[in-house]
Amino acid sequence: MLDFSLSDEHRLLEQSIREWGARDVAPYIRDNDRKHHFDRERILGGMARLGLLGISVPQEYGGAGMDYIALGIASEELEYLDTSLRVIMSVHAGLNCLTLLAWGTEAQKQKYLVPQAQGTKIAGYGLTEPAAGSDARGIQTTAIKKGDRYVLNGEKMWISLADVADHVLVFAWTDQAKKKDRDPSGMSAFIVERGFPGFSSGTLTQKWGILAGNTGFLKLDEVDVPAENLVGREGEGFKIAMFALDQGRFTVAAGATGLIRACRDASVTYAKQRKTFGVEIGSHQLVKEMIARMESDYQASRLLWLRSGWLKNAGRRNTRETSLAKWFATTASERAAGDAVEIHGANGYSDEYPVGRFYRNCKGAVIYEGTREIHTIMQADYLLGYREDRPSRCELPAVERAQ
Numbered sequence: 454m455l456d457f458s459l460s461d462e463h464r465l466l467e468q469s470i471r472e473w474g475a476r477d478v479a480p481y482i483r484d485n486d487r488k489h490h491f492d493r494e495r496i497l498g499g500m501a502r503l504g505l506l507g508i509s510v511p512q513e514y515g516g517a518g519m520d521y522i523a524l525g526i527a528s529e530e531l532e533y534l535d536t537s538l539r540v541i542m543s544v545h546a547g548l549n550c551l552t553l554l555a556w557g558t559e560a561q562k563q564k565y566l567v568p569q570a571q572g573t574k575i576a577g578y579g580l581t582e583p584a585a586g587s588d589a590r591g592i593q594t595t596a597i598k599k600g601d602r603y604v605l606n607g608e609k610m611w612i613s614l615a616d617v618a619d620h621v622l623v624f625a626w627t628d629q630a631k632k633k634d635r636d637p638s639g640m641s642a643f644i645v646e647r648g649f650p651g652f653s654s655g656t657l658t659q660k661w662g663i664l665a666g667n668t669g670f671l672k673l674d675e676v677d678v679p680a681e682n683l684v685g686r687e688g689e690g691f692k693i694a695m696f697a698l699d700q701g702r703f704t705v706a707a708g709a710t711g712l713i714r715a716c717r718d719a720s721v722t723y724a725k726q727r728k729t730f731g732v733e734i735g736s737h738q739l740v741k742e743m744i745a746r747m748e749s750d751y752q753a754s755r756l757l758w759l760r761s762g763w764l765k766n767a768g769r770r771n772t773r774e775t776s777l778a779k780w781f782a783t784t785a786s787e788r789a790a791g792d793a794v795e796i797h798g799a800n801g802y803s804d805e806y807p808v809g810r811f812y813r814n815c816k817g818a819v820i821y822e823g824t825r826e827i828h829t830i831m832q833a834d835y836l837l838g839y840r841e842d843r844p845s846r847c848e849l850p851a852v853e854r855a856q
């Protein structure tokens with residue numbers, strides 16, 4: 454039966470994040486954004502205490518054992534505060550933890566997933582390279598097997614939490630002939646620890662959005678990775694990278710939905726305070742139009758991520774629906790943020806109001822985890838019959854809807 458209501462557990466989660474956010478995030482976020490400061494203790498500590506870092510990881514692996522709708526709610530609430538918080542959910546909880554849950558060995562789950570879900574270790578996702586983003590087959594990182602180890606060489610770029618993560622899921626070519634032919638069945642996935650000799654990272658300082666977050670590069674210089682850190686089988690790396698994106702994109706979609714709501718709420722408040730021509734600007738029809746579109750975009754985005762979360766709960770493939778949710782919500786968030794700045798007039802062009810930060814932050818999500826163009830192509834290809842999803846060897850486990 455179709456059920457649009459949130460359960461008691463969902464509402465409690467929403468309430469807890471709102472209370473924590475109002476107390477521990479909102480008063481500091483503008484300064485952290487201005488100072489390009491990743492507030493590790495306050496943000497990661499708070500998220501760990503709320504159980505968010507392992508929200509949809511089963512309790513037997515140290516998580517909160519909540520359903521995927523809960524993951525969406527958390528993403529929406531976090532991005533309502535600031536995009537940098539939702540990015541943590543996307544890479545740590547979505548791209549990394551859920552991938553280890555589905556594809557990891559029992560030993561990998563015990564060693565890496567448990568501390569990640571408990572929030573004592575932070576995890577990232579390393580696919581993009583200086584010369585390869587949308588074109589993931591164009592990565593150059595290699596992993597050469599030597600006895601019971603793989604030796605990794607390469608560079609990853611635009612990696613969220615690059616200077617923060619303790620473990621990174623790294624993608625590299627294990628079959629060099631297939632690399633030359635761009636055959637993705639030559640790619641593999643590895644868990645790389647920050648402490649492995651030859652691993653180094655740095656922060657990108659020229660970024661102009663998500664400034665309270667951390668984004669950077671990783672260098673892999675003859676990094677010895679034990680064979681037991683291979684995730685899945687050799688040659689399954691590309692499939693694993695795409696599987697991970699199904700989870701990450703879901704959090705991006707829900708997060709962008711939260712950003713639209715933040716734009717809407719800020720715009721409604723401002724439209725009732727600011728007067729022009731003797732009336733509140735909210736009474737001008739063109740301002741009403743912008744606010745009404747924020748509402749329709751918010752509601753439509755929310756329904757799309759809820760459908761995707763419902764499919765995940767049921768253990769059903771959702772690549773197509775999640776892509777649509779991500780594409781729609783992120784492009785709508787760009788529209789909402791642009792209009793929110795417009796409604797604020799010159800004040801929107803200043804850091805005195807949050808909408809300028811929303812405007813800077815929204816663009817990243819249109820680019821990462823599949824650009825607007827990549828999702829456009831995906832959706833057309835599904836319709837045209839050029840693309841179909843085949844069953845995967847490992848799937849995200851179905852869960853009971855939270856009560």
Ligand SMILES: Cc1cc2nc3c(=O)[nH]c(=O)nc-3n(C[C@H](O)[C@H](O)[C@H](O)COP(=O)(O)OP(=O)(O)OC[C@H]3O[C@@H](n4cnc5c(N)ncnc54)[C@H](O)[C@@H]3O)c2cc1C
Nearest residue numbers: 578579580581585586587611612613817820821822824826
């Ligand atoms: C803030 C931020 C955080 C990020 N975090 C991570 C992370 O944690 N881990 C990670 O691995 N990556 C991360 N990324 C990288 C991100 O996933 C890539 O930037 C994204 O996939 C796009 O790749 P690109 O930047 O190389 O652009 P390109 O692939 O070079 O694309 C450039 C332009 O060409 C268009 N284009 C490319 N191919 C096609 C095509 N076939 N048809 C039509 N148009 C096309 C694109 O849509 C885009 O408009 C992050 C990026 C940002 C901005």
